[in-house]
Amino acid sequence: MSDLDDQVGAEIDRANQRVVETERRVADLLARGGPVLGRATSADGTITVVTPPGAPPSEVQVEPGALRMGPDALAAEIVRVAARAARDAGARLHRSLGRVVDPGTANGLAELGFEPRADEPGPERWSR
Template sequence: MSSYDDHLDADIERADRKIAETGARVSAHIGRRGAVTGRASSRTGAVTVVVQPGGRLVDLDFAPSAFTMKPEELAAEIVAVARQATRNAGARLHSSIRQVVSPEVARSLTELGLTPAPPADEDVDWAEVIRRTR
């Protein structure tokens, strides 16, 4: 083999090791924190959606008021709330794993559409907030 091939093989092995180490850190971090999901509710509270990053549906909940809506209104509401929940899940994933990945990987997440965002209301433990204010 040539010196070039030796260097290339070493570079590939180093990249493979870094990828494996990053994957292990992310897996351990998520294992400690639990599954990442995004939640959103309609303004009226009629529809609540919980999804995984990427939009895979975890839970869909309807308040009684949802059943008074016209079918097309309810469908539009579900789609809008699911989109917001998906954005929230992506933001939570980004916020969660950027602590254990390099800045380059964090930038890549943003380029893939997983934008960092401030915590949404869903991330606030309102019961805890109320307890602390008493």
């Protein structure tokens, strides 16, 4: 084998070690904190949606008062609240994983649509 082959092999080994270590940190984080969920409630408090990141809502609560708005308005409000819950879930995922992954991976989360909240610091300032 050439020196170049040795260097490439060593770099691949280091990259594999980083992947294994990141997997361990993510698993530890999820074991300590449980699942990442987003939550949003309508302005009048009659509709609440809970959802994991990148998935359909896992819970939709509709209080009797919400039924007064009629089926079309109710459906539209559920969709609006679910969208806010999905953004919250994405931001929570970004914040949680941003603590244990490198800044490039954290930026990749944003590219996938799991963006941090505007009032939170970027990944370069997060502690590890």
